[in-house]
Amino acid sequence: MAEIISMPQLSDTMEEGTVIKWNKKVGDKVSEGDILAEIETDKAIQDFEIDVNGILLFIGVKEGEKTRVNDTLAIIGEEGEDISFLLSKFKKNKEKERRFISPVAKKMAKKIGIPINQIKGSGEKGRIIKRDIETYEKTFDIKNLNHNKNKEVITRYPHSSMRKRIATHLTNSKFTAPHYYLVIEINVGEMIQLRKNLNEKLSIEDRISFNDIIIKAVSISLKNHTNVNASWKKEEIIYHPHINIGVAVSVKDGLLVPVIRNTDQKSLLQISKEIKDKVLRSKSRKIQPEEIENSTFTVSNLGMYGIEFFTSIINIPNSSILSVGAIMEKPIVKDSKIEIGHVMKVTLSCDHRIIDGTTGSSYLHSLKNLLEDPITILV
Structure with a gap:
């Protein structure tokens, strides 16, 4: 008996999906476990694995088209089976949608x-x-x-599913969590030297980035300041026993935040390799939903774009986010002498419901000490 295959809800916030690619065509045999299509959700592009056997008799959504969760995606049944009743039902639903505009x-x-x-x-x-x-x-x-050819023509694009989700998430954060910001300047001369020494011993594909070192230091500091590794709930504050660092990654249509779990328990090289893998898959929208969930702290680095200083909106339910600026050359005082050094400004956006000024300041000074003497993060 023919079965309707509906657009699945592939993430907890998914309301609609776009069919990126059909891996089967009408008339093909499909078996349980086959990847029927690639579907773009509000978070990622995911493989849609079929759980029935039969023949693909009908495709209801073309490649590049989107439809709502639970709408008809396809029909699978036996070869030669009469599905006219299901098709007429599908067409009526489509006509209903078309009647929403005269x-x-x-x-x-x-x-x-x-x-x-x-x-x-x-x-x-x-x-x-x-x-x-x-x-x-x-x-x-x-x-x-x-x-009027003498005036500009406004171009309008409908919001993507990802952009709508980001807008909702950030609006909720900005107008729910009372933000305040702490800025500190870090002398990163020793961090630069450490990276250079490490990369001289590593292959090109394994080379460590400044961001890798920063994220490792962030996790160690969180281990020593557990009251920053927390989330606000309606009736309680949750202090997380694990340290999961979200890494903000710019992708087409928005931002994804893949999560490096138990970061404090991983070596610098392990962190580096995991970040490279997840950033690559995030940019191609192949990251899985569970890989961008359950962060306890987030790092956003715009230093690579030459941004000296910026603030970020907290990635709730995290209680804070670290904004990392560019490494800049400037005169610094060392041993009572002025010399050219390398400094970096970082900003901690804090949820004042959880993190008081002294708590946030203490955390930032701990991070500063680690990055100014970074050999300790390897111990």
Whole structure:
């Protein structure tokens, strides 16, 4: 008997998914365990593994198209099986979706160049009607922009699933957790020398980055300041026994934060290799949802882009996030003499519900001491 295969919910926050690639075509035999398609969620691109046997009789979503969770993705059944009833049901559901905008409104939106998913319908059951298009047009003066060559044309793109999730997450953090910021300058001359000495002994693919050293030092400092490795809950503060460092990675359409678990228990080389692997898979959206969950502290490094100083929004439920700036040359005082040195500014964004000023300051000074004498992180 034919079975409808629905768009799966591949993450706890997923509301819709985009089919990136079908690995089977209509008429192909499929077996339990086969990867039917690659699906992009709000977090990653994941393989969708099928759990039934049969023939792929129908594909309901084209490559590049998105659909909501639980909508029909495909139909699998026996060869030659009559699925006309299921197809008619599928078509009716599609027609229902199309009726959310009137033909006149749809024509107007296409002519003017308005993405209809940006318009809230005022008709029955949220249907977009002519009046909605006219209101939208007047508000944004789109008609003049599109038809007057002397003016710029506004380009609009609908929000991606990832961008919507990021917006919700960061808005919730910024307006829930009372942020404050602590900045400290670190003399990183010894860190630079340590990295140089280590990399002289390592192969090109195993070379250590400054970020690797910083993350190792962050985890050791957290081990000595457990009150920073915490999360705020409605009725309690949770002090985590494990140290899981989230590493902010810029990807197309947003930001992913793969997590290095039990960072304090891993060697510098282990941390480096794991970061390289997870950054690579994050950029190709092949990271798995469970690999970007359950961080206890986050590090965001924009130093590689020449940013000297910045602040970050806390990645809740973490209680803090460390923003790492660029390494800069400047005059410093050493042994009562002025010389050219290398310094780096880091900013700790703190949730004041959990971390008081003295607590955050104590943590930053611990981190500073480690990075100014980094050989201790190898012990």
